[in-house]
Amino acid sequence: MERSGLINLNDLIGSATDINKSNEPMTRREKSKAEKLQQIRSAALLVFLEKGYHKAAISDILRYTNLARGTFYLYYQDKSQIFDDLLADLYKDITLSLGQLEIENQKSKKAFYEQLKNLARTLLDVFRRHEKLVIILVSSSIGRDSVFDRRVEGFYEILTEVIRVLASRGIESGYLKPHNTLLLSRLLIGGLKEFIFQWLVKKRYTDDLEAEIESIVFIFMKGVEQ
Amino acid sequence: MERSGLINLNDLIGSATDINKSNEPMTRREKSKAEKLQQIRSAALLVFLEKGYHKAAISDILRYTNLARGTFYLYYQDKSQIFDDLLADLYKDITLSLGQLEIENQKSKKAFYEQLKNLARTLLDVFRRHEKLVIILVSSSIGRDSVFDRRVEGFYEILTEVIRVLASRGIESGYLKPHNTLLLSRLLIGGLKEFIFQWLVKKRYTDDLEAEIESIVFIFMKGVEQ
Amino acid sequence: MERSGLINLNDLIGSATDINKSNEPMTRREKSKAEKLQQIRSAALLVFLEKGYHKAAISDILRYTNLARGTFYLYYQDKSQIFDDLLADLYKDITLSLGQLEIENQKSKKAFYEQLKNLARTLLDVFRRHEKLVIILVSSSIGRDSVFDRRVEGFYEILTEVIRVLASRGIESGYLKPHNTLLLSRLLIGGLKEFIFQWLVKKRYTDDLEAEIESIVFIFMKGVEQ
Amino acid sequence: MERSGLINLNDLIGSATDINKSNEPMTRREKSKAEKLQQIRSAALLVFLEKGYHKAAISDILRYTNLARGTFYLYYQDKSQIFDDLLADLYKDITLSLGQLEIENQKSKKAFYEQLKNLARTLLDVFRRHEKLVIILVSSSIGRDSVFDRRVEGFYEILTEVIRVLASRGIESGYLKPHNTLLLSRLLIGGLKEFIFQWLVKKRYTDDLEAEIESIVFIFMKGVEQ
DNA sequence: CATGAATGAGGATTCATTCAT
DNA sequence: AATGAATGAATCCTCATTCAT
Numbered sequence A, B, C, D: 001m002e003r004s005g006l007i008n009l010n011d012l013i014g015s016a017t018d019i020n021k022s023n024e025p026m027t028r029r030e031k032s033k034a035e036k037l038q039q040i041r042s043a044a045l046l047v048f049l050e051k052g053y054h055k056a057a058i059s060d061i062l063r064y065t066n067l068a069r070g071t072f073y074l075y076y077q078d079k080s081q082i083f084d085d086l087l088a089d090l091y092k093d094i095t096l097s098l099g100q101l102e103i104e105n106q107k108s109k110k111a112f113y114e115q116l117k118n119l120a121r122t123l124l125d126v127f128r129r130h131e132k133l134v135i136i137l138v139s140s141s142i143g144r145d146s147v148f149d150r151r152v153e154g155f156y157e158i159l160t161e162v163i164r165v166l167a168s169r170g171i172e173s174g175y176l177k178p179h180n181t182l183l184l185s186r187l188l189i190g191g192l193k194e195f196i197f198q199w200l201v202k203k204r205y206t207d208d209l210e211a212e213i214e215s216i217v218f219i220f221m222k223g224v225e226q
Numbered sequence E: 001c002a003t004g005a006a007t008g009a010g011g012a013t014t015c016a017t018t019c020a021t
Numbered sequence F: 001a002a003t004g005a006a007t008g009a010a011t012c013c014t015c016a017t018t019c020a021t
Helices: A009-013 A028-051 A058-063 A069-075 A079-100 A109-129 A131-138 A147-172 A181-201 A209-224 B009-013 B028-051 B058-063 B069-075 B079-100 B109-129 B131-138 B147-172 B181-201 B209-224 C009-013 C028-051 C058-063 C069-075 C079-100 C109-129 C131-138 C147-172 C181-201 C209-224 D009-013 D028-051 D058-063 D069-075 D079-100 D109-129 D131-138 D147-172 D181-201 D209-224
Strands: B003-005 B102-104
Touching: A028 A058, A028 A069, A028 A079, A028 A131, A058 A069, A079 A109, A079 A131, A079 A147, A109 A131, A109 A147, A109 A181, A109 A209, A131 A181, A147 A181, A181 A209, A181 B181, A181 B209, A209 B181, A209 B209, B028 B058, B028 B069, B028 B079, B028 B131, B058 B069, B079 B109, B079 B131, B079 B147, B109 B131, B109 B147, B109 B181, B109 B209, B131 B181, B147 B181, B181 B209, C028 C058, C028 C069, C028 C079, C028 C131, C058 C069, C079 C109, C079 C131, C079 C147, C109 C131, C109 C147, C109 C181, C109 C209, C131 C181, C147 C181, C181 C209, C181 D181, C181 D209, C209 D181, C209 D209, D028 D058, D028 D069, D028 D079, D028 D131, D058 D069, D079 D109, D079 D131, D079 D147, D109 D131, D109 D147, D109 D181, D109 D209, D131 D181, D147 D181, D181 D209
Parallel strands: none
Antiparallel strands: B003 B102
16 A cells, blocks of 8 residues: 655755754854844745735845845845745645645545545645745746746646646546646646635635635536546 | 627726727828837837836837837826726727627526637637737736736636626526635636636647637536536 | 106116017917917916926926917927016016106105105005016025026016115105115015015915005104104 | 023924934944035035025036935935935024023113114024025025925024014013014015025125124114114 | 927936945 | 945936927
8 A cells, every 4th residue: 555745845846945954053153143034034024925026125125124234145145035935934834744645545536535625725724824925926926037936936836736646646546537637737726826816815715714625626526527 | 588798898897998989081190109109009018028017117118119218108107007008908809709709598508518618719719819918917916006916907807707697697597506606706717817827828738729728618617517 | 846757667677578569450360379479478377376487397388278389489489488578567567557656856754755655555556466476476586597587586676776766865855864775675675575475475464455565664664764 | 580592493493303413433434424424415505506406406416426326315315305404504503593692681672672683693693604505595485385495484484483572572571663573573584585685695785794784673673663 | 380299318216236344 | 244335227207399290
């Protein structure tokens, strides 16, 4: 019996900037550095949320800290780098969460459906934990060729790939109709993105989120099942 | 038997700017002015496409024409106005196309399904005719509060409303399960947006567009039918 | 017995732009031209009043007419010229009014005092007739070297000269102390200007204007009498 | 016996911007910054003097320094702010000077008259020390609603109020006729303004300034005395 | 004469980034 | 390492004036 995390996300995510991986204790200087870094990160998240990534100026971010303008450049080279850094956290969480979502070969269509619901709930939880960043992601452009836009796109690619793999297994097992899995997954991700946008940015659907999510999964499952 | 356009889009769209309705012949001067207007419009479309609306500077647009900086302001007051103007064209086309898509009260689930496919194909055609603008729309940020973002959002609202009305009829007629129609329509629009993005921006799915669209409609229909 | 207008103002005023001095009947074309001229003049007066001379743009003036931008330059070369033209009217009125204010050699201090009051009342009436222009004059900068500023200054020079001449006569006749007449006149003009400003621009002192004016003349007369 | 400064000017003036009150020694950097500030202030004063406040461009000011365009905005937000800053210096001086001009309840008309002369001389001295700024003030428009115009007007209001209070006391003590004190003070301020204008801007009356001032006070006193 | 489209110089302001301290 | 003053390119916008029609 196969037993593994859903998917190896590290392949997809690539090298998220990792600062301070080592477990050695920090010197005072390092601690101070880590604190400053954290100040900048928190401030950036707030500013991106308020003004949107593109309109956010580095000086806006610094205004929320008590650091000098030049200090920013000791930690990051530009705006896109700090966004990458913020994103890395989300990626780490997704990786962990989906990794823990252990998957068995589904014994039945029902089990497959349950797994799909589990996945949805898991993602929902991750998004809740990273609400600010997810808002920034779902209300941002994709497709242009700035570093930022590629990052946002990358985020969706990861989600798409997760769905695609799951759909492939469903088709292999004969639970799902043999659709184009990429199309399937994009369709679901698109719907999901719209849903998250309405939920987090527009603050709609706040009544019974779980039920709504279940509806979505149900519709999708019914739409694609064998 | 009721027979009417699908939906009165004029209510949603508002008065698209109408220039040059009169049939009187233009003087040479007026013709030159109209040409300059067209130059600016074309240039703006290109620049928005290349750099994205937010990064596009008015001087970028003017660089594509051989006009002086001040000239822009003879035609538009700012960047948002020219975008509105471009959008008005698309809206006019959508209005016309959907208006011609006459709808009968569906006699059967099958007829309802056909109608859904018709709608999808019609929108597809419109989008093909306005490819550049649609690319700009699907690859732009929403959720911030600039004029631009409200326009983009408005575009999706229109599409969402069209789907929502159709879904309502389907539910009333007993062909569809009584889902939350707003959720349904957002879900489909989200998926569609993602699809259009992949198709127009990423240039994927170019093999058999009609078949892909049919797949989408099929999945959606199957997912929500009674 | 000497009998003459108070002063020959034409010497002071110089060549106010005089258009249409001849009495020959106007052709239709000339009439149309005169009308356009009048349109511009009225519009300019309003705009100068609202925005102040310096902030007034030529296009502001033209917006109040139904003339094209280029047309302005058929009548005036720039903003200062039209101001000169407006001023010429006021000058003409002052000249006329003061010219009619016939002056005898004052037989007594009392008569001299009456004459001073007459002068004040006369000026007051002129200012009332040209309220808008006077407002523009009293609420404008002076002392810089633009054409406009020299015009404003010229206006005060005229008034100052009128007072100075009268004061000289008063001193010659022994009714007034032998003060520096230029100082005297500037002092009075300065006070008057402030008074007019408060009256016309700030809309104070509207209760009993004549009484206030009489107060001013009284104080001044008492201050300088022998 | 009452003994106090003439008037509490702080009520009228408001909080003049106070920079660098602390006595700690400046670092080299702070010193350089203070020098730059001073460069800008001096340049602004010169430019305002030459071109007038309204025609002065920020780039004109910067041309007199060797600073970059953006540097201005490190010190001031716009043109009006630097004018306010310059004005604050004058206000501080007026406050100090008039504050030191201690006033006793006047025992006689003569004493009152002396006090008036003292006031005039004091103001004259202040104006001499701030010649450039005073020139800018007396040759500027008032009455429009820009920030600048309100500042200029405020300056005259202060002077007017000083005179008005003194006149009130004179009337209370029976030395002056019971005129409308506001009218009185405006009249004197108007005359004074005109005088200062001629003296500082037109460079007249430079022979015996003290005597001229004495004349003015004498005329005024004689004009209004009981 | 009249028009009004076009021009382009000129002014304000912002902001990422550098670098001397 | 940290600072924050200084920079200057980039952008938006206005407006007097010209000139082909």
